[in-house]
Amino acid sequence: xxxxxxxxxxxxxxxxxxxxxxxxxxxxxxxxxxxxxxxxxxxxxxxxxxxxxxxxxxxxxxxxxxxxxxxxxxxxxxxxxxxxxxxxxxxxxxxxxxxxxxxxxxxxxxxxxxxxxxxxxxxxxxxxxxxxxxxxxxxxxxxxxxxxxxxxxxxxxxxxxxxxxxxxxxxxxxxxxxxxxxxxxxxxxxxxxxxxxxxxxxxxxxxxxxxxxxxxxxxxxxxxxxxxxxxxxxxxxxxxxxxxxxxxxxxxxxxxxxxxxxxxxxx
Amino acid sequence: xxxxxxxxxxxxxxxxxxxxxxxxxxxxxxxxxxxxxxxxxxxxxxxxxxxxxxxxxxxxxxxxxxxxxxxxxxxxxxxxxxxxxxxxxxxxxxxxxxxxxxxxxxxxxxxxxxxxxxxxxxxxxxxxxxxxxxxxxxxxxxxxxxxxxxxxxxxxxxxxxxxxxxxxxxxxxxxxxxxxxxxxxxxxxxxxxxxxxxxxxxxxxxxxxxxxxxxxxxxxxxxxxxxxxxxxxxxxxxxxxxxxxxxxxxxxxxxxxxxxxxxxxxxxxxxxxxxxxxxxxxxxxxxxxxxxxxxxxxxxxxxxxxxxxxxxxxxxxxxxxxxxxxxxxxxxxxxxxxxxxxxxxxxxxxxxxxxxx
Numbered sequence: 131x132x133x134x135x136x137x138x139x140x141x142x143x144x145x146x147x148x149x150x151x152x153x154x155x156x157x158x159x160x161x162x163x164x165x166x167x168x169x170x171x172x173x174x175x176x177x178x179x180x181x182x183x184x185x186x187x188x189x190x191x192x193x194x195x196x197x198x199x200x201x202x203x204x205x206x207x208x209x210x211x212x213x214x215x216x217x218x219x220x221x222x223x224x225x226x227x228x229x230x231x232x233x234x235x236x237x238x239x240x241x242x243x244x245x246x247x248x249x250x251x252x253x254x255x256x257x258x259x260x261x262x263x264x265x266x267x268x269x270x271x272x273x274x275x276x277x278x279x280x281x282x283x284x285x286x287x288x289x290x291x292x293x294x295x296x297x298x299x300x301x302x303x304x305x306x307x308x309x310x311x312x313x314x315x316x317x318x319x320x321x322x323x324x325x326x327x328x329x330x331x332x333x334x335x336x337x338x339x340x341x342x343x344x345x346x347x348x349x350x351x352x353x354x355x356x357x358x359x360x361x362x363x364x365x366x367x368x369x370x371x372x373x374x375x376x377x378x379x380x381x382x383x384x385x386x387x388x389x390x391x392x393x394x395x396x397x
Numbered sequence: 398x399x400x401x402x403x404x405x406x407x408x409x410x411x412x413x414x415x416x417x418x419x420x421x422x423x424x425x426x427x428x429x430x431x432x433x434x435x436x437x438x439x440x441x442x443x444x445x446x447x448x449x450x451x452x453x454x455x456x457x458x459x460x461x462x463x464x465x466x467x468x469x470x471x472x473x474x475x476x477x478x479x480x481x482x483x484x485x486x487x488x489x490x491x492x493x494x495x496x497x498x499x500x501x502x503x504x505x506x507x508x509x510x511x512x513x514x515x516x517x518x519x520x521x522x523x524x525x526x527x528x529x530x531x532x533x534x535x536x537x538x539x540x541x542x543x544x545x546x547x548x549x550x551x552x553x554x555x556x557x558x559x560x561x562x563x564x565x566x567x568x569x570x571x572x573x574x575x576x577x578x579x580x581x582x583x584x585x586x587x588x589x590x591x592x593x594x595x596x597x598x599x600x601x602x603x604x605x606x607x608x609x610x611x612x613x614x615x616x617x618x619x620x621x622x623x624x625x626x627x628x629x630x631x632x633x634x635x636x637x638x639x640x641x642x643x644x645x646x647x648x649x650x651x652x653x654x655x656x657x658x659x660x661x662x663x664x665x666x667x668x669x670x671x672x673x674x675x676x677x678x679x680x681x682x683x684x685x686x687x688x689x690x691x692x693x694x695x696x697x698x699x700x701x702x703x704x705x706x707x708x709x710x711x712x713x714x715x716x717x718x719x720x721x722x723x724x725x726x727x728x729x730x731x732x733x734x735x736x737x738x739x740x741x742x743x744x745x746x747x748x749x750x751x752x753x754x
Contacts, residue, residue: 290479292475292479293479293481295441295444295446295466295473296473296475296479296541297481297492298444298445298446298465298466298467299444299445299466299467299469299471299472299473299542299545299547299551300467300492300493300496300541300542300544300545301467301493301495301496301497301545302467302496303465303467310492311481314481314483315481315482315483
């Protein structure tokens with residue numbers, strides 16, 4: 131058996147971690163540094179980039195809010211209840227993760243498109259999902275919902291169900307125990323799931339481009355500019371979304387999610 | 398009052414019951430059993446967080462078997478207190494006050510003060526649960542349970558996570574709460590000493606089966622069967638046969654004959670002798686010291702010694718193995734060592750004859 135001296139072991143871990151960090155950060159940093167402040171200013175002055183950024187961020191927020199409303203109850207049920215077919219339900223929820231996203235777009239089109247099973251019914255009411263903001267939200271919701279449900283479920287699992295038992299004997303209904311006892315303990319995990327979902331939403335391209343090429347979200351705009359005018363033209367929207375995603379991600383995590391307690395702290 | 402009539406519970410293929418138990422108002426009941434016996438399942442069933450597959454549960458004379466936990470009027474305290482970590486101590490105590498009909502912020506604050514005072518937690522009200530010791534957490538958990546004005550109190554291993562010093566104070570608190578408020582208490586534990594110290598009535602649950610119910614002293618001295626005897630620490634469970642000519646004499650396989658206090662029918666006899674009831678001498682005692690015929694005296698060899706608190710558990714091979722518990726000072730005075738020759742005496746009054754199955 132190979133035995134590492136502790137210092138060598140931790141040094142190897144640090145090297146591996148540093149390589150991984152560099153792998154993730156280098157492309158983003160290279161793009162931002164290469165673009166420079168001038169390019170960033172130029173991006174902010176371009177109307178289509180600003181519109182696209184707002185559309186991307188707001189559509190992802192709407193998708194996340196819808197995901198929260200429908201996903202959190204499901205996550206709670208999956209965390210607390212055993213029922214026949216539970217593993218199947220969990221598999222179905224995770225299906226969008228393994229779907230090629232363009233295939234997800236095609237699949238969504240067959241349901242929500244003008245001739246789709248649901249789209250056909252809603253179209254006469256003026257509700258359409260092709261080439262609309264609703265379609266973008268739908269595509270984002272579909273591909274990113276598993277991130278919220280899975281993370282929220284784990285957050286609820288971490289809350290000892292006996293807290294709810296105590297709350298029930300103190301007069302709370304099941305809903306009351308959830309609102310007053312379980313959610314306040316799990317909210318950070320749920321929020322982490324929501325941030326992940328939002329992040330996945332703003333980066334979505336494949337499903338969105340099939341369902342709603344227009345109006346253009348930032349990923350579609352970046353692709354269109356790259357295809358039509360080359361790398362220089364694609365950089366402004368790309369730089370902008372990377373910066374926004376970085377600020378929101380790191381900001382939310384730093385402000386809202388507390389530092390995980392070490393074992394030493396816990397003892 | 399808590400009344401359990403033939404309740405049965407099923408959990409993951411494990412079946413508990415039927416369990417019958419009646420606790421009057423103010424009566425302190427302890428459900429005693431080893432880990433995995435199903436004790437907590439019974440408690441959860443009474444609290445209403447687990448369904449029973451058969452039987453009825455009554456609280457304060459009302460059949461609550463089909464009621465949800467919030468309608469049962471029972472208080473629940475777990476081993477680690479399980480205070481809500483996002484609330485202060487005061488917030489925890491106040492949690493059930495609305496349900497108890499305490500209206501108005503001022504009235505609730507006054508009630509929190511009163512309850513905290515009753516359990517000795519007044520100084521803790523502004524603290525967060527994470528900063529409390531195990532004993533403090535349990536005091537607050539009791540106050541929180543009492544705030545909802547329960548008609549019965551359910552305690553799941555409430556003293557297990559508490560150090561010895563705090564445990565005594567908590568035991569006194571629990572007894573006082575039960576007595577002063579006339580609350581039936583059902584307390585689950587695996588700790589025999591805890592059960593003896595607290596219980597008016599003790600019920601022994603082993604492997605999902607309720608084996609014996611009664612005052613703790615009766616269970617200690619007269620266990621209903623071998624499983625109970627072993628669980629309550631009798632240690633010496635001996636299988637012998639009644640002597641052919643003497644109805645008060647039982648012969649063990651190793652040749653030792655023990656006297657019993659009553660006459661037995663011919664055939665096999667299972668005996669229980671608590672280790673603290675066995676006497677030990679380094680040299681054969683005079684007949685007067687042995688108590689004449691009422692004490693069976695026989696020689697043996699010390700084959701095991703282990704210190705248990707202020708006592709020493711001595712294993713003696715006679716050749717039937719017997720455990721003897723004597724004060725550590727007495728063991729020192731006798732100069733006991735492994736291999737030492739001793740004489741062992743078992744008084745007839747200390748021999749409990751198990752009912753034959």
